[in-house]
Amino acid sequence: MTGFFCLMMKDIRCFDLHHQVLEAWEDFRLNSGIVPEVLSFDFHTDVLNCARRGITLPENAAEAVNVLHHDEHFDWALRKNIISRAVIAALSPCAVMPEHPALEVRSSPLLPDMDTMLNDPDTFRSTAESVFSDSFLLPLLADGFPSQPYILDIDCDYLLCAGALDIEAGAFIDHLAANAQLITLCREDDWVKILKLPGENITGSSLCAALAERWCMVQ
DSSP states (O other): OEEEEOTTOOEEEEESSGGGGHHHHHHHHHHHOOOOEEEEEESOOOOOOTTTTOOOOOSSHHHHHHHOOTTHHHHHHHHTTSOSEEEEEESSOOSSOOOSTTEEEEOOTTOOOHHHHHHOHHHHHHHHTTTTSHHHHGGGGTTOOSOSSEEEEEEGGGOOSGGGGOOOTTOHHHHHHHHOSEEEEEOOHHHHHHHSOTTOOOOHHHHHHHHHHHHHHOO
């Protein structure tokens, strides 16, 4: 885990794997007394019920990180009152819809079908470059979500090409970053390597570093 602390005191935490963000979320909840919402961006999410496998529910985030997988950490954080609501913007359709009433997965109508996304990258590239654009994000959040306070959470496999980092100054994603109480970034290097578009030299680590540097400067 790496933390970035900027002159504006923006707390940006970077992790190797997505479920490891739980410790930062729990720290924020305990230290602030606030139960935040979470806005998350991910290529794919399973958002499974964390009790479905018959395991004893972990008591704290450190224990949870050792046993939870498949994005079960969202369900666990809601059950433990660490977060109050979560919306995940996903590029890939959700195989199992979330069971918790405060957990929602949204996908943009601008996305092509999965076969095109995976097998026709030239057709998909322009959309992949726009996943942080206002035209892509604003319709997903037209209901005013997130409200204050919230955590902005990015799984770097949401970004499939370097062009997705060419974000215009003052874009809505920067507004979200500037107003988030906490930003958690997940490298997911293996998934970035698998999912990135042909010819791309990005890694989860390079994407994480670029976002952390950009949002350290966002006012």
